[in-house]
Structures are given as C-alpha cells and as structure tokens.
Amino acid sequence: MYSLEVINLSKHYTETLLFKDISFEMHPGEVMAITGWNGSGKSTLLRIIAGLVRPSSGKVEMSIQGESIPKELRRRFVGMVAPAFSLYEELTALENLEFFCKVRGIAHNRESSLQMMERVGLAENAHKFCRNYSSGMKQRLKLAQALIHNPPLLLLDEPGCNLDSKGMKVVESIISKQRQWGMTVIASNEKREVDYGDRVINLSE
Amino acid sequence: MFAVTTLIAVSFSIGSFRIAEADRPFLYAVLLWIILVFSALSGLSRSFVKEEEGGTMDVLKLSARPQSVFLGKLFFNLTLLGALELIIVPAFILMMNYDIQLPTFFTAMVVSGGIGLGGGTTIIAAMIAQASARGALFSVLSFPLLLPLMITAIKGCEKAAVGANSPGWPEVRIAVAYAIVMIVMSLLLFPLIWEE
Numbered sequence: 578m579y580s581l582e583v584i585n586l587s588k589h590y591t592e593t594l595l596f597k598d599i600s601f602e603m604h605p606g607e608v609m610a611i612t613g614w615n616g617s618g619k620s621t622l623l624r625i626i627a628g629l630v631r632p633s634s635g636k637v638e639m640s641i642q643g644e645s646i647p648k649e650l651r652r653r654f655v656g657m658v659a660p661a662f663s664l665y666e667e668l669t670a671l672e673n674l675e676f677f678c679k680v681r682g683i684a685h686n687r688e689s690s691l692q693m694m695e696r697v698g699l700a701e702n703a704h705k706f707c708r709n710y711s712s713g714m715k716q717r718l719k720l721a722q723a724l725i726h727n728p729p730l731l732l733l734d735e736p737g738c739n740l741d742s743k744g745m746k747v748v749e750s751i752i753s754k755q756r757q758w759g760m761t762v763i764a765s766n767e768k769r770e771v772d773y774g775d776r777v778i779n780l781s782e
Numbered sequence: 783m784f785a786v787t788t789l790i791a792v793s794f795s796i797g798s799f800r801i802a803e804a805d806r807p808f809l810y811a812v813l814l815w816i817i818l819v820f821s822a823l824s825g826l827s828r829s830f831v832k833e834e835e836g837g838t839m840d841v842l843k844l845s846a847r848p849q850s851v852f853l854g855k856l857f858f859n860l861t862l863l864g865a866l867e868l869i870i871v872p873a874f875i876l877m878m879n880y881d882i883q884l885p886t887f888f889t890a891m892v893v894s895g896g897i898g899l900g901g902g903t904t905i906i907a908a909m910i911a912q913a914s915a916r917g918a919l920f921s922v923l924s925f926p927l928l929l930p931l932m933i934t935a936i937k938g939c940e941k942a943a944v945g946a947n948s949p950g951w952p953e954v955r956i957a958v959a960y961a962i963v964m965i966v967m968s969l970l971l972f973p974l975i976w977e978e
Contacts, residue, residue, distance in 0.1 A: 629840055631977070649973070652844045663837030680846040722841065 579641050579654065579729040580604050581626070581760055586635035588621055595621055596780050598635070603760045605729065608752060610774025611764040617780040619764035620659060623732045626762065627657050639730065653681070656728035658719045660738050666708040670699055670718050673707060674725055681726050690725075697721045697747050712739040720751060729759040736763060737770055745769070785821035785870050792817065793877035807943035810880050811936045817874065819899065819932055821866055826859045826903040827920045830911035839911070848973040852904065856965065859907075860900040867896050883945030887954070891942060894957035895935035901964035902928050908968075908975050931960050 581603040588595045595618030603609055611619050624630040626637050628651045639646045639654060646654060664673045671690055678685035694703045697717040707715065716739045723731065736748045752773050755761045763770055771777060792813055801809055833839040842851060871892055874880060882888045906923045910916045938953030 624840075627844060629843055655844065657840075657844055659840070661837060662841050664841065665838060666836070677841070677845050680842070680850070 578605065578643075579639065579760065581730055582638040582640070583626065584636050584638065586622070586625060586632050586637065588618055588625065588630075588633050599778065599780070600635075601776070601778065603762070605758055605760060606756055607776070608756060608761045608763065608774050610771040610777045611762065611780060612766055612771055612777060613780030619780060620661075620734050622780070623657065623659070623734050623762060623764050626730075627655050627732055628652060641729075653726070654728055655730045655732060656723035656726065657732040657734070658716075658723045658736055659732075659734035662719055664707055664715070664718055664722060666706070669704050669706050670694065670710070670714075670721075671703040673718065674721060677722050677725055683726055685725070693721045693725055696724070696751075698743065713741055713744055716740055717744060717747060720747065724751065731755050731759060731761045733761065733763045733765075733770075735765050735767070735770075737765070737767055749773070784824045785817055785866055786873075788817045788820065789870060789874055789877065793874075796878075806881075807940045808936075810874075810878055811939035811943065813878075814871070814874050814880075814939060815895070815932055815936050817870060818867065818896070819928060821870070822863055822899050822903050823920065823924055825862060825866075826900070827907050827910065827916070829855045829859055829904065830907045831916060834911045843976065848976040849969055851976065852908070852968060852972040855908070856900060856904045856968075859904050860897060863896050863900045867892055880943065882943050884942040884947055887947065887951055888939060888942035890951060890954045891935055891938035891957065894954050894961065895931060895938070898931045898935075898957050898961040898964060899928065901961050901968060902931065905964065905968040905972065905975075908972060931957060934960070 583599060583601050586599040587597045599622065601609065611622060613619050621630060625632045628637075628648050639651055641654075665676065668676060671687070671694065674690045674693060675685065675687070678690070691700060691703060694700045697720050699714060699717050699721065702710070702714060707718065710718065720736070731751075733748075733752075737745050740748065748770075752761055752763075761773075763773055765771055796813070830839075833842060875882065903924065906920060906927060909923060910919045913919050934953050934956045938951070938957070941948065941953065
C-alpha cells in the first residue's frame with residue numbers, strides 16, 4: 578500500500594515565486610490533475626515529486642506500508658513522462674526499453690518489452706531507430722519507458738503532447754489501468770487530460 | 783582526430799632533429815602528455831554534455847543509481863582513452879624517434895597516468911554538463927585538478943626514457959594513488975553533482 582504526501586511545497590528561482598505551500602495527499606486509485614498558467618510551475622512540481630528538483634521549502638514523502646521511502650530510492654517507484662524528456666535516438670525503440678530495464682536492474686525479456694510496445698501501439702515499429710520516429714511515436718515510447726518498471730506513482734506532464742486520437746486512447750487506458758492499483762499525477766491545461774483527475778489543483782489560484 | 787592532427791603537426795614542426803639529444807627525454811615527455819591531456823579534454827568533456835543536450839539526462843536520473851552512471855561513464859572514458867593511447871603513444875615514439883630505455887616503466891606510467899586522467903576528466907565533465915559556459919569552465923576546472931598528475935607523468939616518462947630507474951617506480955605509484963583518490967572521491971561526490 579503506497580501513499581504520497583506533499584507537504585507545504587514551495588519553489589522559487591531567485592526572485593520568481595512559482596508556487597507556495599502546496600499540500601496534498603494521495604493513495605492508490607487516485608488521479609490528481611495539476612493545472613495552471615504557463616510558467617505557474619506545473620512541470621516543476623512534478624519534477625520535485627519525482628526527486629529531480631529540490632524544493633525551496635517543504636517536502637515530498639512517499640511511503641510503502643506506512644514506511645517512508647528514502648529520496649534516493651524514490652526513483653524505483655516513480656515513472657515519469659515529460660515533453661523535455663528524450664530517449665536515445667541512436668537506439669531502436671526496443672533497445673531503448675531494454676536499456677532502461679537493464680539500468681533499473683529489472684529482469685526483463687524481449688517478449689515483455691514487446692508486450693509493452695504493444696500496449697502503447699508501437700509493436701510494429703519496435704525495431705525502428707528512434708531518430709526515425711515521429712514526435713507522436715516518441716511520446717508513446719516515453720510512456721512505455723515510464724511504465725516498464727510498473728511504478729506505483731505515475732507522473733504525466735502533458736501526456737497527450739503530440740498524440741493523435743489513437744494515442745490519446747492509449748493514455749486513457751494507461752490511466753485507467755493505473756487507477757486500479759497506483760497513483761497518477763497529471764500536469765496539463767488540456768481539458769480532456771484534466772478531466773481524468775479526481776481532484777484538481779490549480780497553481781494559478 | 784585532434785590527437786592525430788596535433789601529433790602530425792608536432793612531428794613535422796619539431797621532428798627528431800631540431801632538439802638537442804640531452805633535452806629530448808624531457809621535451810618529448812612534455813609533448814606526449816600535452817597531446818594526451820588536450821585530446822582527453824576535447825573528447826571526454828562531452829560524455830555528460832551529450833546526455834544534457836540530448837535530453838536523456840532526466841530519464842537517466844530517474845532510472846539509474848548515480849554511482850552506476852558515473853562508473854559507466856568512467857569505463858567509457860577509460861576505454862576511449864586506452865584506445866587513444868594505443869594509437870598515439872606508438873605513433874609518437876615512431877614519428878619522434880623517441881628512445882625509451884625502460885619500456886615497462888614507461889608503459890606503466892602511460893597506463894596509470896591514463897587512468898588518473900580518465901578519472902579526473904569524468905568528474906569534471908559531470909560538473910560542467912549543466913553549466914552554460916562549458917568550454918571555459920572545463921579548462922578552468924581541469925587545470926588545477928590535472929596539473930599534479932601531468933607533472934608526475936612527465937617526470938615518470940622522462941625517467942623511463944633516460945633509464946633512471948627509481949626503486950618502486952614512485953611516479954607510477956603517485957599516479958595510481960591519484961587515480962584511486964580521484965575515483966573514490968568522485969563516487970562520493972557524484973550523487974551531489976548529479977542532483978539539481
């Protein structure tokens with residue numbers, strides 16, 4: 578049983594305040610949507626939760642069975658997709674997935690990687706080099722990369738970015754599957770994506 | 783490419799005839815290490831910058847332990863440096879007619895110096911990856927960090943060339959100690975650099 582607690586989180590860069598005293602708690606099965614104007618700190622909030630950026634004040638606590646998970650181990654429990662993320666262009670999509678499995682120390686065979694590619698609708702293009710992928714296909718591959726270790730916390734920064742209607746269906750199915758056992762935080766201003774959330778935090782307010 | 787170009791430029795402009803025989807061991811050692819260090823600086827500095835520019839840095843941060851990333855980059859840099867030394871050192875010896883009296887000592891010096899150089903440049907490359915003025919910063923940080931190793935390696939290669947055998951090869955031991963300290967310190971400090 579996992580839980581996520583964001584406690585009085587604030588972030589500012591030099592004199593620019595992004596957000597102040599953000600607090601919320603999440604449990605498995607919940608989907609949280611974060612909205613706000615451009616520059617309001619949606620992506621930064623997700624990056625702080627993932628442990629990629631230090632907050633100016635406040636803290637993020639992730640627990641398993643009530644036991645706090647140390648920050649340096651949090652990455653094992655987090656899967657994240659963001660527009661700024663890229664995968665290795667010089668590798669094929671399948672090689673990318675296999676590389677991240679190895680790096681994460683996950684015992685993964687080619688078949689399960691192919692199943693993941695199937696899940697995001699890329700099975701037919703699994704052996705293509707990423708540099709030959711369209712931006713929508715890259716977004717699907719980023720989703721596969723974020724899901725490869727079955728993370729209990731899924732952070733989706735603009736998940737529908739570059740995706741067509743079929744791609745949006747993939748996102749929808751990922752969120753509904755995650756809702757069965759894990760937590761999802763979505764940062765977006767797209768109404769369709771925000772609507773997936775059970776709760777909404779508006780950083781512009 | 784930088785190493786080969788420099789080597790050819792040095793061998794054509796200086797050659798083996800313009801330097802007095804007594805000065806050769808020292809000057810050749812200096813030239814060899816200048817070529818090796820500057821080749822390493824130009825090539826190995828890219829190891830983390832490539833991740834930053836390619837946008838793969840954050841995915842890697844989320845996926846891998848910092849120490850694993852550092853060790854991976856270190857092994858890559860050491861392999862690259864090893865290959866560079868395998869090409870450049872024999873070519874330098876042949877083109878400059880470099881007479882080495884103690885080839886085993888010389889080889890040990892080049893190998894241990896190379897490992898220290900790889901360790902030093904890898905951690906500096908990690909430090910500069912997220913900076914804006916990377917080129918300038920890399921030179922500024924590299925100079926004080928690599929200078930002790932360079933001086934030791936030059937001294938060792940000079941001794942190997944003239945045949946001044948010191949018991950226990952102190953220069954090789956210093957270079958090995960430098961490499962160990964640099965790699966251990968890097969493993970301890972890298973997680974702090976790796977985070978924001």
